[in-house]
Amino acid sequence: MPKISQKGQQMPASPIRKLTPFADKAKLDGKKVYHLNIGQPDIETPEVMLNAVKNIDFKVWAYTASEGTLAYRSKLTEYYNKLGYNIKPEHILVTTGGSEAITISMMSCLDAGDEVIIPEPFYANYNGFAHQTGVVVKPILSYIENGFALPPISDFEKLITEKTKAIMICNPNNPTGYLYSKEEMEALKQLALKYDLYLFSDEAYREFCYDGREFISPMHLEGLEENVMVLDTVSKRYSACGARLGCIITKNKAVLAAALKFAQARLSPGMVEQIAGAAAVDTPDAYFINVKNEYTKRRDILVQSLNKIEGVFCPNPGGAFYVVAKFPIDDTDAFCQWMLETFSYENQTVMMAPATGFYSTPSGGLNEVRLAYVLNADDLEKAMVCLEEGLKVYPGRVE
The missing domain is CATH 3.90.1150.10 (Aspartate Aminotransferase, domain 1)
Incomplete structure (x- = not known):
C-alpha cells in the first residue's frame, strides 16, 4: 500500500x-x-449579514478577483479606518478565512527554515501552518502566574538568529485572553525595527476587550509600515465562523505583490462570503x-x-x-x-x-x-x- x-x-x-x-x-x-x-x-450573526445572503440576486456564481472584490475591500477600508488604520483598498488582500491569511503571509514573507518567534501558549494551528509552509516556530514562554503577559524583550533577543525573520502575536490572545498593553506593543515595535523583522498581528478578537482596556494594533504605531502584517477574519467579530472570510492588511507593496501570486494560485475568495462581509461592515455599534x-x-x-x-x-x-x-x-x-x-x-x-x-x-x-x-x-x-x-x-x- x-x-x-x-x-x-x-x-x-x-x-x-x-x-x-x-x-x-x-x-x-x-x-x-x-x-x-x-x-x-x-x-447570533448580525441580521444585516444574513439578509445580504438571503437577498442575493445573480445569474452566475462567478469567480471574484484574486485579491477580493473592490466593493468588499472598499467596505473593509471604511471599517479599519474607523479604527485608525489609515489604509486604502489596495492594502488589503482578501483570504479564505483567517487561516489562509496566515499561511499566505508566511509563504510571502518567509522561506522554509526561517524562524518566527511566537509567545506561547499560542493558537494551536500556528504549529500546523508553520509545518505546512516549512517555517520554524521558536516559542518563547509566557507564564500563568502573571496572566501570560508579554515575556521580557531580552528573552526575545536571546532567541534571535540569522534565520529569525518574524515575530507573531495574537492580540487579544487565543488561548489566554491576554490583551497586550501599549507599552508592550511599543517594545515589540522597537524590537522589529532593531532586527528588521516582520511583525505578524493576528487580530481575530479585536472587538473583545473588557474593563475599558484599550486595543493597540501595530497599525497604530508609526514607523512600522514595512514590517506589519495584520491577519484578520470575520469569524469571531460577527459570529460567522462558517463564512471562511479573512484578509491580510499591509502597506508593504513587495509583500502584497508576492501574496497576490499565492492568492492567484488558489484562484479567488468566495463571492457570497464577500457580499455578506461587505454588508456586515454596516452592523450597528x-x-x-x-x-x-x-x-x-x-x-x-x-x-x-x-x-x-x-x-x-x-x-x-x-x-x-x-x-x-x-x-x-x-x-x-x-x-x-x-x-x-x-x-x-x-x-x-x-x-x-x-x-x-x-x-x-x-x-x-x-x-x-x-x-x-x-x-x-x-x-x-x-x-x-x-x-x-x-x-x-x-x-x-x-x-
Whole structure:
C-alpha cells in the first residue's frame, strides 16, 4: 500500500478537535456535553449579514478577483479606518478565512527554515501552518502566574538568529485572553525595527476587550509600515465562523505583490462570503456593545467559578473569549478525555481543550486547560458545577 508523506505523518492534530470522537460517544450514551473546547460563539450573526445572503440576486456564481472584490475591500477600508488604520483598498488582500491569511503571509514573507518567534501558549494551528509552509516556530514562554503577559524583550533577543525573520502575536490572545498593553506593543515595535523583522498581528478578537482596556494594533504605531502584517477574519467579530472570510492588511507593496501570486494560485475568495462581509461592515455599534457586555458577564462567571474550585487557578483575561486555567492534575490530556469517556454528573459532562496543544515547548501546559466562554450564562454555571464534581473524583488528581 502506498505510504503517506512524512509531512502528513508529522502534521500536528488539533487539540481543539481531537477529542471529538469521545464527545460524540458521550452524546450517543445520552450525556449532555457542554462544549467549552472550541471558539464557536452562540451569539447570533448580525441580521444585516444574513439578509445580504438571503437577498442575493445573480445569474452566475462567478469567480471574484484574486485579491477580493473592490466593493468588499472598499467596505473593509471604511471599517479599519474607523479604527485608525489609515489604509486604502489596495492594502488589503482578501483570504479564505483567517487561516489562509496566515499561511499566505508566511509563504510571502518567509522561506522554509526561517524562524518566527511566537509567545506561547499560542493558537494551536500556528504549529500546523508553520509545518505546512516549512517555517520554524521558536516559542518563547509566557507564564500563568502573571496572566501570560508579554515575556521580557531580552528573552526575545536571546532567541534571535540569522534565520529569525518574524515575530507573531495574537492580540487579544487565543488561548489566554491576554490583551497586550501599549507599552508592550511599543517594545515589540522597537524590537522589529532593531532586527528588521516582520511583525505578524493576528487580530481575530479585536472587538473583545473588557474593563475599558484599550486595543493597540501595530497599525497604530508609526514607523512600522514595512514590517506589519495584520491577519484578520470575520469569524469571531460577527459570529460567522462558517463564512471562511479573512484578509491580510499591509502597506508593504513587495509583500502584497508576492501574496497576490499565492492568492492567484488558489484562484479567488468566495463571492457570497464577500457580499455578506461587505454588508456586515454596516452592523450597528449596539450589536458590539451588547456582545461585549454578554462576554464580560460570561467571563466573570467562568473565572470566578474556576477560582472557587479547590486547587484551580485562573487569571482574569482582558480580551477574547478564552481562559487558560491551571488544574490540580499532571496530565490534562488524560483528564479531558476522562471527563468525556468516563465521568458524568447528573448525566452531564464538559468538553475542554488540553493546553498542551497550545505549546510548542515539550511538557508545556501539562496541568493547564483552555476553556472558551461561548455558552450562555446558565449553561456555563452548570458546566462549572460539573467540572468541580469531576475534579473531586478524578483519580489522577494531585495536590
